[in-house]
Amino acid sequence: MAAIGLAFTNLPLLAMSVVALALAPVPFLGLALVPWTMTLVRMRTDLERRRASRTGVLVTRPYHPPPQRAVAGGWQRFRWTVTDPATWRDLAWLAPGAIVGFTLGTIGVLVPLYGVAGLTLTPLWIWLGTGWYGYGATWSTDTLPAGLLCLPQGAVILAAGLWAAPRLRRVDAHFARLFLAPTRAAELRLRVTQLTVTRSDTVDAQAAELRRIERDLHDGVQARLASLSMVIGLADELIDRHPAQAHKLLAEARESSGAALVELRHLVRGIHPPVLAERGLGGAVRALALSLPVPITVDIDLPGRPDTPVESAAYFAVAEALTNMIRHSRAHTGSVSLRHADGTLTMVVTDDGTGGADPAAGTGLRGIERRLAAFDGTIELSSPPGGPTVITMEVPCALSSPRTMPSSVTD
């Protein structure tokens, strides 16, 4: 139904666009009118893209990113609009899109309606009333049994109509994709834009991480080791003359070295948890779940190990999701599932908490998103108020064949 109604909006939009383009040479008015009309057109085509994507035909937005510091009604904005090939492809779609959408939409509605008419015996009543009517294959009904045939026929037609309706919408969606999806060149351009963003995010994150590690080492372990060697030196001086004092200093030194080790351990855990190196993603997530105050069910099906960078990003993503859960959700139980199928690692973290998690509120989810984006990974959050919260993370990656555990040498 929506398709039929929307088809009618296409023609006014097309007419407006033609008028706007015709008025383009008019000073001031033209520069403002064209981008404004195209914004309307894009709202319409975006709607169509969303509708197509809902039927399973993914149509991404093909437009150039808007120029910075472009004022409405300015030359830059006008140029941005008209030099984008996607603008012209949008316009080219309006008329044929309306026709195809209207036709397929009408078929999709009328066929089931005709079936319903048969099922409700409407043809029979019309025949009884006027003496001349037909339905389906029994055109021109003559006898009552022939008239009753409309019942099974109506059922078949309704079923066929209902079967065909979603398929017709897919055909419509495919047709829309011909015009509204990015061309190969546009696709590559979008990819380059995305890669530029994720690369700079990754580089930034990495630099920040290195700075943090440097600071931690400098202020923590390095300082402690320096004081440690001083204390030991002092104890060495004193050991013959004042053994009691030397003993005290050595005890101090041992305490200091213990503290340095603890700090180093925390630092190492933050860089690359040892258990991740030793056991891989599955084992590390299991160990992590064991250390949390809420019981977590862990379900892992990984036939091998991803590359180290992916493994590390995936681990920290799961860890961050679990930390958020403990911190905010007030959950009593949670679960983590890790799977690898069709070249994609899927990680699902759920809890039975209060829900209502807002990705915009904290930096946690944004951090996960950035971490995964470096590997073309995605994160999806579903957290209605009242729960449950489900975080689904996906990273395309290959698994190496399972490592053979070189555990025992038999004689």
Add this chain to the structure above:
Amino acid sequence: MRVVIAEDHALLRDGLTRLLQAFDFDVVAAVDNGPALLPALTVHKPHVAIIDVRLPPTFTDEGLQAAIAARTQMPGLPILMLSQHVEPLYARELLSTPHGGVGYLLKDRVSDVGEFVDAVRRVAGGGTAMDPEVISQLLARREPLAVLTAREREVLGEMAEGRSNAAIAAKLRITEKAVSKHINNILTKLDMPPSDDDNRRVLAVLAYLNR
């Protein structure tokens, strides 16, 4: 007392060897990789094996895997694992092998020589030595422990590390009688059967915490 050591860092290996020899242990073999460990254990049949979790050639948890394999082949072989970091997961795996002395300590603990030697002796004698860090991680995630008083939780922690009543009493500066009273209270509150056998009691507590 015969000891086999598996540790890949030469400095630590020599340090451990010297330290143990100073306390009259007989270090019969000191290996530096995973594959050499099992033959050394089967040949020397030590009273206790001290093993680093991470060993060459893979630098993953080879030492732990070898220890678990050795325990299956030689039931009851006392094993003390050392590591730069402790994971309750590994403790659980170690404890699930057939019984016998078992220990799992941070390498940092070696610096407190007296405590460390005591732990080695305890493990060799069939007892348990769990790192306070493992125990505190286990305690942190058990909500039912809220029924215990602060003092009882303290005693539970010490007990889970593998200490005897006398040692707990000395550490917490209370009488042995007070310790056993606390322990009885703990066992009652947590619904665990009373037991006079120190080691069995420790294993029961660890099993409870690991549940």
